[in-house]
Every structure is written in structure tokens, then in C-alpha cells.
Amino acid sequence: MNRAGARKIVRLGREQRVADILGAAREVFCEKGYEAAGVAEIAARLGIVEGTIYKYFDTKRDLLLKVLEHWYEEMFGDYERDLAGVAGARPRLRLLVWRHLRTTRDYPLLCRLMFREVRGEQDYRGSDLHAKNRRYTQYLVQVIEEGVAAGEFRGDIPPVLLRDLVYGGIEHHTWNYICGRGGLDIDRIADQITAVVCEGITLQPMAGQIGREAQRLSRIVDRMERNLSRQARPTK
Amino acid sequence: MNRAGARKIVRLGREQRVADILGAAREVFCEKGYEAAGVAEIAARLGIVEGTIYKYFDTKRDLLLKVLEHWYEEMFGDYERDLAGVAGARPRLRLLVWRHLRTTRDYPLLCRLMFREVRGEQDYRGSDLHAKNRRYTQYLVQVIEEGVAAGEFRGDIPPVLLRDLVYGGIEHHTWNYICGRGGLDIDRIADQITAVVCEGITLQPMAGQIGREAQRLSRIVDRMERNLSRQARPTK
């Protein structure tokens, strides 16, 4: 029996309650991080008790994974559409890099949860969330493979290595921003990463030399041809 | 007072006890991971009780950081010496990539602790361990800067971005191995990463065309010279 002044018990449908819990959990996880977030606090924000949450989610961790899955659903959608509008392996690669940076910029707290609390734990491998992440990063692998098939990219670097360099590199490089320190110029960084991956950092003096040599030869040939035609003219 | 059959209390000096605890903690952390490792178990392996460990270390987490600092001390040392024996920006870059891969291959469990439990937590930033890690990754930044100064590398990519691409990429790419799945061909991967960072993945049809044009011009010049000398001979 409720004491005097105790709140009234509100019964919601399963679907609505699950949605509410996911929303409150997302808030609390983002504000305090996974460890510091208490299941009791998530419950308190909805005016319910801890036990109710365990009616719908097996563990606190299960709740975290479901929150992130929900987020992935939100994000996906327009990936195919965006890619379809861009032609050429290099521009398509840059689009993927840029979109990933934009997601990082717009959802740093959720990225933080994903990187710090989820990826790397035993239960991530094989989870639904893992499957969604694979599908996400697979776009880049596909773009690389298309580039190789079209003769634009070399074929001797495994696409999964490039995927790991890009996503691992972005994760490291944006870590300070994700932790709330500093800004993030996603256009500049997307350009730089695309440039490194596509052209590398080596300056190639040879290319310039070959070009200059070709010009030198061209001038010589031109001169010779003029000479020959001058010599040849009198014989006509 | 010890009960009948209870073990005898052994008193060690502070230094020896600290070393023993660090050793046992490293074992247990590696075997079970940070969360699953119990301070009581670490104590049990040394025949002491939990309280004794808290005499020498503030928290379980402090103990973890000290274990990893100890490991860093072991590793450093010969970095300068190895680098000193290699000339040229590209070979030096490859050495750093290769050495990092070798460390990952040789100490996957400690790497796992470093990546999963330490880096990314609040207390890491500004810690002694953080300082050691910075010093470690700084070698790569320095090699890049030397390469730029020597005219071997382009100067428009921030060295820290390259550092993050390399170390973040390696971390992602070796994650399966670190988790005990599959092998790690460090020579092949070092070659591939160095190749991507230095030359990129774009095939440059222009370079081939310039080369072919130069060859064509060379043949023409040769033919012309033969013609000229044939024409010139009779005049002698």
C-alpha cells in the first residue's frame, strides 16, 4: 500500500515503457558514463523503481547495448543514398571519411560509450550491435574494392587494413574532442586523411625529373625536326 | 593469534613486497582482465591478505597503472639505439611501425589492458603512464618531422594526424589477435602500412604515361641521330 504522499503508480504498455527506459538510459549513460550511471537513477527519472527496468532488460549492460543499437538505427538510412550521388573512388572514400567525422562531431558522448565501454568487451563480439557496426564499416571496404576493380586503387593492400587505418585513426585523432577538449574541423581532417590514404606522404622528385626530361627531349625533337625539314626542303 | 595449521607470517622489506605484488598483479590482470581480477586473489597468490596490498597501493586501479608503468620501463631503452642504426625517413618510419607491431605480438595481454582498461578513462590523462606513452609515440612524430625537413615527406599533413592513423590503425587491425583470435604477420603488415602512408593507394596512370612518352621521345631522338650521322658522314 502506498504511503500518504507517495506517487501514484502509472502502468504503461510494454512498448512505451521500453522506449521511455531507453531514452532515460541514453541520457544518464551520456551524462555520467556507463560505470557511474546507476540503474536506480535511470528508474528515478521515470518515476519507477529499479526492479521495473529489470523486467524489460536482463542487465545494465544489455540496456547499454540496446541504447546504442537504437542509435545505429537512427543513423543508417541515408548511407546508400549519399554514396549513390558521388562518383569516383577517391570522392566516395572522402565521403565516408567525412560522414564518420560528422557523426563523431554530432554524437561525441555516444561515440565515447561505443569506444570505451562496448567495443573490446567479450559480449560485443557476435552481438546485434557488432553486426550493425560491421555493416557500417563494410561500406568503406566496398568502396576500396570498387576502386581497385576500376583501376583507380592499387590492389596489393588488403581493404580491411585500410578500413582499420581509417576508422582506428579517426578514433584516435578525435579522442580529445570526444572527451570534451577542443573542436573538430571535419572538412580539413577529411581532406588530410583522404590525401594520406590516396597519395601518401612521400614527395616524388623522380616524377618531376621524368617530366622535365620529357620536356627536354620534346624540345630537342622539335629542333631536330625543324632542322631536318629545312635540310629536306631543297631536295623538293 | 594464528590458528593451528595457519601459515606463518612472512615479513618482507617494502621494496621486495612491492615488486612481488606488481608481479602477481600483472599475472592476474593478464589472466582475467581488470574487472574480473580480484584484489583478494592477487593477495592469495603471495600468501598475504587484501589489506596488505592496500598498504602499498591506494586502489586496485593504482595497482593496474603501476603494473603498466613497470612494463613501459622494460620496453623503452633500446628505442634510440635502434633508430640510430637506420637512415632515411621511410625506413625509420617502417622501423617504428614494425617495433610497435612486435610489441603487440609479444605482449597482447598487456596491450589489451592498456587499450581497454586504461586509455580512455579519466585518470589516465595526466598520469605518469600517459607521459610515458606520449614519449613513446613522439618518436614517430619526430621521424615525420625529420622527413619533412629533409624534403622526403610533404609538409601539409600534421604529424600528429599521421601518428594517430598509424597507432590507431594498428590498434584496430591487431584487435582480433589481441583477443586471442588468429595470428599476426608483423613483417607483411609493417610493409603494407608503410606503403600506404608513404605512397598511398592511388595508381598514377600519368606517371606511366610520362615514362612511356619519354621512351618514345628517346627512340625518336636515337633514330634522328642515326639519320643525321649517316647524312653527315659523306661530307667528311
Place this chain on the structure above:
DNA sequence: TTGCGTTAGTGAGTATAACTCACTAAATTA
């Protein structure tokens, strides 16, 4: 050898938070 101060080591106890479960009461149906 004996007495004494220092400190390594003890182990019972505390605090916290995830998780459980027997029960209550609100909604729905017969």
C-alpha cells in the same frame, strides 16, 4: 639477552550497487 619502538601484516567489518523475487494492484476479459 632483554626491552622497546617501528612498521609489516592481519582480518573482521563497511559501503555500494547490480540483481532477485515474492508480492501488490491496475488493467482486461469473461
Place this chain on the structure above:
DNA sequence: TAATTTAGTGAGTTATACTCACTAACGCAA
């Protein structure tokens, strides 16, 4: 209106990091 279902409760259990008042081993001086 009675019966049934199930959303919600909240006190209790468990596990473990961490504390603290106390004990006993060692070194040193007389």
C-alpha cells in the same frame, strides 16, 4: 462483478573494493 493477467514494487541478497583498529615480527640500544 469476479477472474485473470501482468506491470510495477521494494525489501533483500550478493559480491567486492576498500577501511581500520589491532597484532606480531624485526632491528637496535642498553
